[in-house]
Amino acid sequence: MKTLISADNTWALFAILVVVAALAIWMEQKYKWAGKVTGCVIALIGAMILSNIRVIPTDAPAYDFVWSYVVPLAVPLLLFNANVKKIWKESGRVLVIYLISGIGTLVGGIVAFYLLHNQIADLHKIAAMMVGSYTGGSVNMVAMSDAFGASGDMVSSSVVADNLLMALYFFVLIAIPTIKFFLKKFKHPYIDEVEARKASGESENQAASYWKAKPVALIDIAEALAIAFAIVAISTAIADFFAGLIPTSNFGLSLLNGLLGNKYLIMPTLTMLLATIKPEFMGNIGGAQEIGTFLIHIFFAVIGVPASIYLIVTQAPLLLVFCAIIVGMNMIVSFVFGKIFKFNLEEICIASNANIGGPTTAAALAIAKGWQAMVVPALLVGTLGYVIGNYYGIFIGTFLGR
Known part of the structure; x- marks a missing residue:
């Protein structure tokens, strides 16, 4: 379909993606309602609107660049504080309910597959992508689509x-603490x-408070980008x-190939090792989290672009049902077992x-709600999803595919 900005106008598309991401962050920190919605969701919705009114195309080389280069660079930048010892020490309770919540995703993927595999072709590939995505975020979907050779149309849908x-679901989780x-x-x-x-009269915007200016030196930016680029390059190699090296002649070898041959599994693993071995050095590099977070906002704008309402209604309604089953099962398991084991409402929402x-x-979500003590646990346990999600996704895709 013809759009105002063509797919080959790379500079214009990059300008829009970066402006949408920047505007989303500005709105999140400027307005309380936007802080509750979160900048990531605003960026996603903003790009989705622009694509649905045909200002920008749903597919373009600029988006491929974000998936191929911007996302891999963001992953290590967001993990500079992912000290495994610190994760357990500071986030033990949240980590437990997070792992339980992840089991809900696994169960949901299996249930959804057996309910719909006769209606959707190659559903094991989609199951791998969705289980990976719903155990750590959309970053994992990239790895799973590559690992199982999913077609462009399948990935887009x-x-x-x-x-x-x-x-x-973000809107649901935002609403739950008020019900x-x-x-x-x-x-x-x-x-x-x-x-x-x-x-007591305190009314400061929580997002603005969390992301207030911090001292960042030129050497911080240099070290952050140098380490991130090096980790991506080494992980890819x-x-x-x-x-x-590893053949794929049987289930075990296929699983091992999928794990060790996946850069999205190697990248977070290497970064977490560095953060655990050299916590003072890695944790004191200023600006890494800010740069990584901004890059992720650009990524959210990109994943919002192909969210065509027309496409999902006409071509992929069953995929919507498939995803809803997985998300619903995750929510049920999270809240049921959260209640059984007496977790706080905030811990359950953050884990899910x-x-x-x-x-x-x-x-x-933690920042928007003002749960300051939950921000670090949210980041720490969530980063494990970049690793765990790939394990889960590859296991599910390989298991169901056979």
Whole structure:
């Protein structure tokens, strides 16, 4: 379909993506309602609107560049503080409910597959992408689509369904802490703390407060980008080596090939090792989280682009049902077992969000709600999803494919 800006006008498309991301961040920090929605969702919706009114195309080389280069660079930048020892020490409770929530995604993927595999071709590939995506965020979908050789049309339709369900679920998670039923059934100390601050007259925008200016030197930017580029390059080389070395003649070898031959598994693993071995050096590099978060906002704009309402209604309604089953199962498992094991409402919401949307959106929810003590756990446990999601996705895709 013809659009105002053509697919080959790369500079104009990049300008729009960056402006949408920047505008989303500005709105998140400027307006309280936008802070509650989160900048990531605003960027996604903004790009989705532009594509649906045909200002920008749904497919273009500029978007491929973001998937191929911007996303891999963002992953290590967001993991500079992913010290495994620190994750367990500071986020033990959230980590437990996060892992339980991830089991909900696994179960949902299997249930959805057996309900719909006769209606959707190559559903095991889509199951791998969705389970990977819903155990750490959309970044994992890229790895799973590459690992299982999903077609362009399959990836596009899956992204549309994924984005719509992800956005809807974000709104659900934003609303849950305000619903009386959940407030009566679960403990909610952080919500009580926010209400107490409001009663005392504090009304500062939480996103603006969290992302307030920090000292960043030129050497910080240089070190952050140098380390990130090096990790991506080394991870790609390692993954390519193992992908060519390990055969795929049986289930075990196929699984091993998919794990060790996947750069999206090697990248977070290497970064987490560095962050654990050299926590003081990696954790004190200023600007890494800010740069990585901005790049992820650009990524959210890109994944919003193919979310064509017309396409999902006419071509992929069953994929929407497939994704809804997985997300619904994740939610049910998260809240049922969260209640059984007496987790706080905030911990459950953050854990489920970290699975479905990844660390940045989970942290954004915590920031938007004013749950300051939950921001670091959200980022820490969510980053594990970049690794765990790929394991889960490859296992599900290989298991169901056979």
